[in-house]
Structures are given as structure tokens and as C-alpha cells.
Amino acid sequence: MQTEKVIDHIVGWLKDYAVNAKQKGFVIGVSGGIDSAVTSTLCAKTGLDLLCLEMPIHQAENQSDRASRHIDWLQKNFSNVKRQPVNLTPVFDSLVNSFPTVENEEERFMSLANTRARLRMTTLYYFAALNRYLVAGTGNKVEDFGVGFYTKYGDGGVDLSPIADLMKTEVYEIAKKLGVNEEIIKAAPTDGLWGDDRTDEDQIGASYPELEWAMEMKDQGKTTDDFTGRDKEVFDIFTRFNSMNQHKMNPIPVCIVPEMLKQPLN
Numbered sequence: 001m002q003t004e005k006v007i008d009h010i011v012g013w014l015k016d017y018a019v020n021a022k023q024k025g026f027v028i029g030v031s032g033g034i035d036s037a038v039t040s041t042l043c044a045k046t047g048l049d050l051l052c053l054e055m056p057i058h059q060a061e062n063q064s065d066r067a068s069r070h071i072d073w074l075q076k077n078f079s080n081v082k083r084q085p086v087n088l089t090p091v092f093d094s095l096v097n098s099f100p101t102v103e104n105e106e107e108r109f110m111s112l113a114n115t116r117a118r119l120r121m122t123t124l125y126y127f128a129a130l131n132r133y134l135v136a137g138t139g140n141k142v143e144d145f146g147v148g149f150y151t152k153y154g155d156g157g158v159d160l161s162p163i164a165d166l167m168k169t170e171v172y173e174i175a176k177k178l179g180v181n182e183e184i185i186k187a188a189p190t191d192g193l194w195g196d197d198r199t200d201e202d203q204i205g206a207s208y209p210e211l212e213w214a215m216e217m218k219d220q221g222k223t224t225d226d227f228t229g230r231d232k233e234v235f236d237i238f239t240r241f242n243s244m245n246q247h248k249m250n251p252i253p254v255c256i257v258p259e260m261l262k263q264p265l266n
Helices: 002-022 036-045 061-077 089-098 103-130 143-149 168-178 182-186 201-203 209-219 229-244
Strands: 023-031 050-056 079-083 133-135
Touching: 002 023, 002 036, 002 168, 023 036, 023 103, 023 168, 036 050, 036 061, 036 168, 036 182, 050 061, 050 103, 050 182, 061 079, 061 182, 089 103, 103 133, 143 209, 143 229, 168 209, 201 209, 209 229
Parallel strands: 023 050, 023 133, 050 079
Antiparallel strands: none
């Protein structure tokens, strides 16, 4: 990959889009992970306003600390970057307490994990509307179009997606070229929705390089019968997530009413 040229291309695309949309800049949620670090740095390089939000919800301390240090780094290197901490923990707790109890606590726990992401999306759009900013998405290609590893109307609710045509390994390559903090580059990827140290690989069952390989194999028309051992296991994992999460990746289905049914009865 021609890394520097890819960086310049994305930065130019971001700036052109914002200017044409008559928006003043970008707002992004900084999580302490590689994707938000790279996306926020690319946005900063446009020279337009960048507002970085810190939105902890019972967040693991190491994640919050990495996010804070990354914003410190951005502000040292770019004069157009501002930060805004928003503690969403009490908001989340209040919302949870207003919900009725359920028998299946495991299902409730999963639902509430996605609720965290949707609270953050609501917060991002509050500040976006307040300042005429665009919400910058942080999803990469294998997450957004491979396994659908994001929350619908949560971190999937954005105005534009600067790195969604890049594989996770390519995001890391760009991070190194941009000078992103080494602690972020070395940190295991996590969605940060659980308040613990579980990683993306823990949840999915495969690493991002493995998922990228499976995505390429599927694009080549391969099937599960073409593989054995770990390759077969990874391909099956990818296929299962890809199938299960099509509702996220496809446009919202619209019920088309036949024109004849719209006509008045004679």
C-alpha cells in the first residue's frame, strides 16, 4: 500500500466532503483503540475543526487513559483539535434503572452493551448539531462489510466513513505512518462495550488477519468445503457473522405496495 498517498487521499476526501456539505469540521468519539486514533488523526490533518469526545460508560481505566493520552497528543500536534469529556455512566445507570427487569440476564446484558453505543451516538449528534460538525465513523472494512462487528444505530450511526475501505491491517500501517502512540498500536482491539478486558478476538473467535483472509476467500467464491482445520474454522466463523449481520450491512428494507392497491376502489 502507498501509505502516504492513501493518507493524503483520505484527508483530501474528508476536507472536500465537509466543505461541500458546508460543515465546519468533525466530531468523533475517541475510545483508546486503533480505529478511532487513526480516524481522529486523519480528521485533524484536514485543518478543519475537530472535537474529540471522551464518553466513558463504566469504562476500563486502561481504555480511558489511552483515549485521553491520544487526545493530548493530537492537541500538541494540531491547533484545530478540541476535547470534550462527557461522563455517560450516570445517564446509562439511570436509563437501566428505568427499564423493567427481565428473567434472562444474559440477553439483557447484551442488549445493554448495544445501548452504550447508542447513547454515545446520541451524544455525538448533539455536539454535531450544536457546532455544524459531521460525525466521523471509525469502522474498518472487515468490521463494516465483513463480519458486521458494530452496533446498528450506535457506532454504525455516522455521517461519513473515512477508513471503511481499509482492512484492519492497513489501518495499523497508517497508524504507524501517522505516528499514533505505540500503546494504542500494541493494545488488543476491543469494542469497549462491556466494562472489562474482553477483546474483539475473544468475542468473534478469530483474529483480524484471519477474518481478512476469510473475507478474501469468500470474495473468490470459496466455500467451507474448500478448507480443513483452522482455515475451515475461521471461514465458518466469518460466514456465520457475515450472514447473521446482513441486516446491518444492507439498506433498510422497504415494503413496496403494489400500485394497483393504492388505487381507489370503483
